[in-house]
Amino acid sequence: MKRAIGREGPVTALGAMSGTSLDGVDAAVVETDGLTIFGFGPVGYRAYSAEERSVLRAGLGRWAGPEVEAAGDLVTRAHVQALAGFEGVDLVGFHGQTLAHEPRGRGTLQVGDGAALAAALGRPVVWDFRSDDVQLGGEGAPLAPFFHFACAKWIGATEPLCFLNLGGVGNLTYVDPGFDRPEVPGALLAFDTGPANAPVNDLMQARLGLPMDEGGAVARGGTVETGALELFLAEPYFARMPPKSLDRNDFAEMIGLVSELSDSDAVATLTGMCAAAVAQGMEHCPRPPARVLVTGGGRHNPVLMEMLQVSLDCPVEPVESVGLDGDMLEAQAFAYLAVRVARGLPTSCPGTTGVGALVGGGIVSLPDEA
Ligand SMILES: Nc1ncnc2c1ncn2[C@@H]1O[C@H](COP(=O)(O)OP(=O)(O)OP(=O)(O)O)[C@@H](O)[C@H]1O
Numbered sequence: 001m002k003r004a005i006g007r008e009g010p011v012t013a014l015g016a017m018s019g020t021s022l023d024g025v026d027a028a029v030v031e032t033d034g035l036t037i038f039g040f041g042p043v044g045y046r047a048y049s050a051e052e053r054s055v056l057r058a059g060l061g062r063w064a065g066p067e068v069e070a071a072g073d074l075v076t077r078a079h080v081q082a083l084a085g086f087e088g089v090d091l092v093g094f095h096g097q098t099l100a101h102e103p104r105g106r107g108t109l110q111v112g113d114g115a116a117l118a119a120a121l122g123r124p125v126v127w128d129f130r131s132d133d134v135q136l137g138g139e140g141a142p143l144a145p146f147f148h149f150a151c152a153k154w155i156g157a158t159e160p161l162c163f164l165n166l167g168g169v170g171n172l173t174y175v176d177p178g179f180d181r182p183e184v185p186g187a188l189l190a191f192d193t194g195p196a197n198a199p200v201n202d203l204m205q206a207r208l209g210l211p212m213d214e215g216g217a218v219a220r221g222g223t224v225e226t227g228a229l230e231l232f233l234a235e236p237y238f239a240r241m242p243p244k245s246l247d248r249n250d251f252a253e254m255i256g257l258v259s260e261l262s263d264s265d266a267v268a269t270l271t272g273m274c275a276a277a278v279a280q281g282m283e284h285c286p287r288p289p290a291r292v293l294v295t296g297g298g299r300h301n302p303v304l305m306e307m308l309q310v311s312l313d314c315p316v317e318p319v320e321s322v323g324l325d326g327d328m329l330e331a332q333a334f335a336y337l338a339v340r341v342a343r344g345l346p347t348s349c350p351g352t353t354g355v356g357a358l359v360g361g362g363i364v365s366l367p368d369e370a
C-alpha cells in the first residue's frame, strides 16, 4: 500500500456505500490523511432498477448460493459504473452490500468483489471492512463512528454530541470531541438503536404499494398506539448494554404488532417506535449531548424528526445544519476508513463495536493483483 498512497499527508479517497434500503450506490470523495478531514469533494449516485433491487432482495439473509453470487456480481458491476467517472482518486473504499449480519453467529457478509473493482477502476480498493472485527469478537458495526469523530473535529465541536443515522436501521454515535483520538476510551460510544425506516417502508409496500411514507404524510394522519409501542420496547434488545448491532430483518415481525391498526395509525406507530428506540438508546450516553445531528433518509421525514425532538432534551437537527451532507455521510465514512486501513490505523474499538482490542480491518486490493 505504501506505494499506492504513501505513509502520510492528505490523499483523495473515494468511498462507496450500498445501504440496507437497497435504493442504490452512494459515492463521495474525501480529502484526508486518515486522521483529519481536509475537505469534501464530488459526490455521485447510481440507482438500482426495480429488477436489480429484486436480485439484491433475493440474496438478503443468505450466506452462499446462486442468489448470493448474482447479488455480488450485480453489486460489483453497479460500483464500476458508479465510480468510473471520478478523476484524481488515489484510493477507493468499497463497503459493498450487506446481505446477512449475525456477529455472534455465522458472521457478516458484504457482497461485491473488491479485487475485480480494483482491476476495473485501475485504483487500489479497500474492502471487507467488517469481517476482522467480527472474527475478533466485535459486532462488525457500526463502523462510521471513527469518521463521526473526525466530523466532530471538522465542525469545530467542543461539547459532546451525537450523530444519528436513520436508514433502514438506526445507529447512534456519541462523540466527546474533548479527546484527541477516537480510539481513546471515552471518546466514542456507538450502537444500532433499533429499526428505523425499514418497518415503515415494508408496511407502506405491503398495504399501499408505495416504497416509503414520503414526508411522513401517512404518519401525520395517524395516532401512535401506546400498547403496541410498549410491547415493542419490551424487546430484550433495548435492555442490552451497547455496543450492539442489528440485521435489517431482526425486527421484521414488529409489523405484526400493528396489524390490527388502520394504515395511518400503523405507520404513525412504527414511526413512533423508531423515535422511542432512539430515545431509549440515548440513555446510554455517558454525558448529555449538546445536540443530535441526524443523517440518512429519516431526516427527510418531518413527523419522525418532530417525534425525536419531543422525546429528547437537546436540539435535533439534520447534519446539513453544520454543513455536512446527510445523503453522503456513509459513503464519505468509507472513503475516510479506507485511508485509515491503508495506513494501519484502527477503524473500530471497544466503544464502537464491542471488540476487545483496536481493530483495523479490511482487505487492500491493488489493480495489478487481479
Ligand atoms: N422524503 C422522505 N420522506 C420520508 N422518508 C424518507 C424520505 N427520503 C428518504 N426516506 C426514508 O429513508 C430511507 C433511505 O434512507 P438511507 O438512504 O439513509 O438508507 P440506507 O443508507 O440504505 O440505510 P442504512 O443506513 O440502514 O444502510 C428510505 O427508504 C425512506 O424510508
Ligand SMILES: CC(=O)N[C@H]1[C@@H]2OC[C@@H](O2)[C@@H](O)[C@@H]1O[C@H](C)C(=O)O
Binding pocket: 019, 020, 098, 101, 108, 140, 141, 142, 143, 144, 145, 165, 167, 168, 169, 170, 171, 192, 245, 246, 330
Ligand atoms: C452490518 C451492516 O451493514 N450494518 C449497517 C446497517 O446500516 C445502518 C446500520 O445497520 C449500521 O450498523 C451499518 O452501517 C453503517 C454505515 C456503519 O457501519 O456505521
